Amino acid sequence: MPQQYPHMAVEIGKLKLKNPVMTASGTFGYGEEYAEYVDLNKLGAIVVKGLSLKPRLGNPPPRIIETTGGMLNAVGLQNIGVEEFIEEKLPFLRPYDVPVIANIYGETYEEYRKVARHLNDAKGVQALEINISCPNVKKGGLSFGADAKNAAAVTRRVREETDLPVIVKLTPNVTDIAAIAVAVEKAGADALSLINTLAGMSVDVKTKSACLKNITGGLSGPAIKPVALRMVWQVLQRVSLPVIGIGGILTANDALEFLILGAKAVQVGTANFINPHATMDIIAGLRHYLKLNKIKDINNIIGSFQEGGSSC
Amino acid sequence: MVKAISKQLKGVFIGEIRQNREVQQDHFLMKVVLPASFASPYPGQFVMIKVAGLNEPFLGRPISIYSFRRKKTFCTLELLFRVVGKGTEILAGLIEGSQVEIHGPLGGCFAIYPERENIIFIAGGIGAAPLSLLAEYLCREVCLPKSAMIFYLGAQTKTAVAGLDKLSKLCYRIHVCTDDGTLGEKALVTQVFQKDLKKYAPDKTVIYACGPRAMLKALHKLLSGTRYLCQVSLEERMACGTGACMGCAAAIRDKTGKVSYQRVCSEGPVFDIQQVIWDDK
Numbered sequence: 280m281p282q283q284y285p286h287m288a289v290e291i292g293k294l295k296l297k298n299p300v301m302t303a304s305g306t307f308g309y310g311e312e313y314a315e316y317v318d319l320n321k322l323g324a325i326v327v328k329g330l331s332l333k334p335r336l337g338n339p340p341p342r343i344i345e346t347t348g349g350m351l352n353a354v355g356l357q358n359i360g361v362e363e364f365i366e367e368k369l370p371f372l373r374p375y376d377v378p379v380i381a382n383i384y385g386e387t388y389e390e391y392r393k394v395a396r397h398l399n400d401a402k403g404v405q406a407l408e409i410n411i412s413c414p415n416v417k418k419g420g421l422s423f424g425a426d427a428k429n430a431a432a433v434t435r436r437v438r439e440e441t442d443l444p445v446i447v448k449l450t451p452n453v454t455d456i457a458a459i460a461v462a463v464e465k466a467g468a469d470a471l472s473l474i475n476t477l478a479g480m481s482v483d484v485k486t487k488s489a490c491l492k493n494i495t496g497g498l499s500g501p502a503i504k505p506v507a508l509r510m511v512w513q514v515l516q517r518v519s520l521p522v523i524g525i526g527g528i529l530t531a532n533d534a535l536e537f538l539i540l541g542a543k544a545v546q547v548g549t550a551n552f553i554n555p556h557a558t559m560d561i562i563a564g565l566r567h568y569l570k571l572n573k574i575k576d577i578n579n580i581i582g583s584f585q586e587g588g589s590s591c
Numbered sequence: 592m593v594k595a596i597s598k599q600l601k602g603v604f605i606g607e608i609r610q611n612r613e614v615q616q617d618h619f620l621m622k623v624v625l626p627a628s629f630a631s632p633y634p635g636q637f638v639m640i641k642v643a644g645l646n647e648p649f650l651g652r653p654i655s656i657y658s659f660r661r662k663k664t665f666c667t668l669e670l671l672f673r674v675v676g677k678g679t680e681i682l683a684g685l686i687e688g689s690q691v692e693i694h695g696p697l698g699g700c701f702a703i704y705p706e707r708e709n710i711i712f713i714a715g716g717i718g719a720a721p722l723s724l725l726a727e728y729l730c731r732e733v734c735l736p737k738s739a740m741i742f743y744l745g746a747q748t749k750t751a752v753a754g755l756d757k758l759s760k761l762c763y764r765i766h767v768c769t770d771d772g773t774l775g776e777k778a779l780v781t782q783v784f785q786k787d788l789k790k791y792a793p794d795k796t797v798i799y800a801c802g803p804r805a806m807l808k809a810l811h812k813l814l815s816g817t818r819y820l821c822q823v824s825l826e827e828r829m830a831c832g833t834g835a836c837m838g839c840a841a842a843i844r845d846k847t848g849k850v851s852y853q854r855v856c857s858e859g860p861v862f863d864i865q866q867v868i869w870d871d872k
């Protein structure tokens with residue numbers, strides 16, 4: 280069979296993807312929620328909703344509020360727990376020809392360890408993404424990701440439990456994200472993904488109270504894209520690990536911005552909510568762009584960024 | 592490897608506005624023409640609607656399906672909505688010929704009990720919208736006699752009573768009431784219903800309700816300890832409408848007695864009134 284152009288496959292360490300477009304954790308359920316909308320086989324990878332050792336109830340409503348160019352969420356990591364995920368959700372995903380990346384979350388080092396161990400032993404998970412960054416939960420979450428030492432310690436412990444590729448997902452709610460990235464690289468991460476949501480809040484003028492019951496929430500959507508791009512750029516200058524770009528990607532053009540900077544892949548989050556076909560539209564758009572510009576391999580675009588700033 | 596589902600994948604449909612009329616102060620009836628591939632909705636289901644191609648407002652807005660007609664090559668969807676904020680204000684401003692993105696039909700539906708003698712609807716304000724589709728469905732598809740259906744419609748004031756013309760064609764009796772007495776009886780809808788409650792034998796009655804949380808909560812109090820079957824349609828802020836974001840949580844007690852947050856968009860929006868935890872906010 281003749282080679283099909285453009286060539287869309289990318290590699291993130293050991294992880295081979297058909298194309299660089301994955302779903303972002305917490306925005307695509309456990310895959311099945313979107314199986315009637317998109318052909319899951321066509322995705323680069325599926326990152327499932329964050330999993331903890333025990334099921335989590337989550338925060339009381341209201342949990343979401345729209346903001347200009349995005350939304351705040353304070354879901355509070357509601358999830359079914361790692362064991363139920365393996366028993367109830369993974370069997371649905373296994374037959375698909377798409378890598379499944381489990382996003383994991385713990386409140387203690389030991390919990391991270393145990394969740395990682397469970398998933399390492401379950402067939403059908405191709406990589407782990409460690410959420411050290413969720414800003415919603417008062418305990419854990421923020422503190423691991425906000426501090427280089429703790430971020431490295433979590434990485435090391437998960438690393439010890441698994442042979443699966445370990446992706447560490449960074450929080451933007453820090454002063455120097457590149458310093459965290461460096462620490463996590465040294466601790467044995469195989470890749471980095473960034474960014475998670477930005478801590479934010481919104482006030483209801485009528486009631487003079489916070490729009491979210493939790494008061495603060497995580498900002499996502501197009502409003503955060505410039506911040507995400509800046510952080511990806513900063514991190515790429517300090518580490519040699521593959522980086523996955525996340526934040527406000529709605530279109531193929533948005534994805535290209537991250538790829539040009541040097542991200543090996545991207546994750547699409549909030550866009551799924553307003554357009555359940557977003558991932559497919561982005562993949563088609565990337566292909567179209569490559570064809571139009573006679574670029575045979577998407578890897579030729581990755582890292583094609585010209586330092587020095589625009590001259591126009 | 593699982594093959595792509597051969598039947599058409601679900602998605603977002605582009606609809607064209609045929610009519611968008613202010614039927615009552617701040618209340619709009621929007622008629623949208625959709626392709627024939629849009630699935631026929633069941634009563635209680637909703638759509639997420641936003642202006643086509645526009646990312647502001649960013650998220651779709653959940654609106655119940657008020658009426659639906661299928662023709663050979665297209666279908667028409669009617670939405671009845673009240674302007675309460677930015678999103679609904681923009682929807683209200685759309686003119687004939689404008690395009691909207693319609694994602695749906697979404698969510699579960701009301702369970703029906705055609706053998707029951709008394710089909711009671713209790714609506715507060717715009718809560719009449721999903722119950723109208725249900726009344727229409729029971730009338731047209733299930734061929735229930737008009738005499739079985741009794742509607743209690745309450746609102747704050749006369750201008751907040753919407754959808755009365757359609758309902759009067761469907762239901763045998765309509766009790767209208769307003770908080771300020773500008774239309775119908777001056778009372779809360781749950782008070783009006785309470786006066787009639789004795790007339791309805793629990794095992795021969797089913798109650799459907801939709802409205803402000805305070806109204807549903809009062810109804811719950813009224814019915815607690817009784818054997819009435821009552822389904823309510825809940826509202827919560829939504830982002831995806833498909834069960835993926837966990838944003839639309841409502842505290843629900845399941846059959847084993849365990850309380851958890853369920854998704855209004857997918858486990859709901861219709862719940863048994865007894866299963867909802869009413870004191871969570």
Ligand SMILES: Cc1cc2nc3c(=O)[nH]c(=O)nc-3n(C[C@H](O)[C@H](O)[C@H](O)COP(=O)(O)OP(=O)(O)OC[C@H]3O[C@@H](n4cnc5c(N)ncnc54)[C@H](O)[C@@H]3O)c2cc1C
Binds near residue numbers: 652680
């Ligand atoms: C399943 C479902 C069906 C619905 N059906 C209808 C319908 O048929 N007709 C209709 O007029 N409305 C309906 N609603 C409510 C409608 O979705 C909201 O009024 C709308 O989203 C408000 O958007 P906005 O931008 O105008 O208001 P905003 O500016 O976002 O908010 C204005 C006010 O409305 C409240 N609000 C916002 N979103 C919601 C929501 N999802 N549910 C309840 N209150 C909300 C806010 O708390 C605030 O007080 C339904 C909601 C759900 C969940």
Ligand SMILES: Cc1cc2nc3c(=O)[nH]c(=O)nc-3n(C[C@H](O)[C@H](O)[C@H](O)COP(=O)(O)O)c2cc1C
Binds near residue numbers: 305382474501547550
């Ligand atoms: C409703 C919601 C839930 C999320 N849940 C998780 C989660 O469980 N774990 C995680 O690592 N990130 C979670 N995220 C963050 C996203 O994966 C992503 O990093 C962020 O939304 C930025 O991308 P976007 O702008 O494309 O949405 C969540 C985001 C949203 C909006």
Ligand code: FES
Binds near residue numbers: 830834835838839857
């Ligand atoms: S609106 Fe996203 S889960 Fe219900």
